[in-house]
Amino acid sequence: MAIEYIDEAPTLEEYKEMRRAVNFMVLSDRIATNALHNAFHITTVRDGGRAIGMIRVLSDGSYANFITDVMVIPEYQGQGIGSEMMSRTVEFMRSTLESGETIVLYLMSAIGKEEFYKRFGFLARPNEDWGAGMSQWITS
Ligand SMILES: CC(C)(COP(=O)(O)OP(=O)(O)OC[C@H]1O[C@@H](n2cnc3c(N)ncnc32)[C@H](O)[C@@H]1OP(=O)(O)O)[C@@H](O)C(=O)NCCC(=O)NCCS
Structure with missing residues (x-):
């Protein structure tokens, strides 16, 4: 069966299963549903x-764009699928531009x-031009 790249969200159950498979943090159903629903591009x-x-x-x-939930389940890793997802996503973001325009792509490795x-053009931080990326968890 051919591997297909479909520009649509997975179901909530599929999302939770993929996150489980790569040991990402468990999200509540409410948080996971909103994460899928409110994304710009999946x-x-x-x-x-x-x-x-x-x-x-x-x-x-428009200008500020954050790539997240980059995941390929373990039995499919190392076959070029992650690279294809990244290339397609960077090209999709480039397709939103008009000639001469610039936007920024962020991610947390x-x-x-x-x-x-x-490999896809991202620069590690901190560097000469940018300080460190920073983040925090917030829990109720
Ligand atoms: C990171 C991830 C998405 C890569 O997907 P993948 O389908 O395995 O990647 P690819 O098969 O396209 O690998 C592309 C290349 O990057 C290399 N690569 C993959 N992971 C790498 C790593 N951690 N460090 C260095 N190189 C890596 C591969 O060796 C491969 O090199 P090659 O083309 O010379 O063979 C996948 O490993 C994954 O889901 N990991 C668990 C979840 C995770 O940590 N996601 C990232 C969150 S920031």
């Missing part, structure tokens, strides 16, 4: 209908994944 990778990978972009619809992202 590609889900399917093999014979089964969701085996995904990538999401959060965006103001997991530890040890920096070399993967550098």
Whole structure:
């Protein structure tokens, strides 16, 4: 069965299953549903209908764009699927531009994944031009 790249969200159950498969934090159903519903652009990778990978972009619809939930379930890793998702996503974002315009793509690399992202033009921070990326968890 051919691998398909479909620009639609996975179902809530598929999203939770893929997150489980790559050991991402467990989200409440409410948080996970809103994460899928409110994303700017999602590609889900399917093999014979089964969701085996995904990538999401959060965006103001213009200048600031954040790539997250980059995941390929373990049995499909190392086959070029993650690279294809990244290339397609960067090209999709480029397609939103008119001639001469510039926007920014951000992401937070997991530890040890920096070399993967550098292949698609991302620069590790801090560097000469930018300070460190910063984040925090907030829990109620
Ligand atoms: C990161 C991830 C999406 C990559 O997907 P993938 O389908 O396995 O990646 P690819 O098969 O396209 O690999 C592309 C290349 O990057 C390399 N690569 C993959 N992960 C890498 C890593 N951690 N460090 C360095 N290189 C890496 C591969 O060796 C491959 O090199 P090659 O083309 O010379 O063979 C996948 O490993 C994954 O889902 N990991 C668990 C979830 C995760 O940590 N996501 C990132 C959150 S920031």
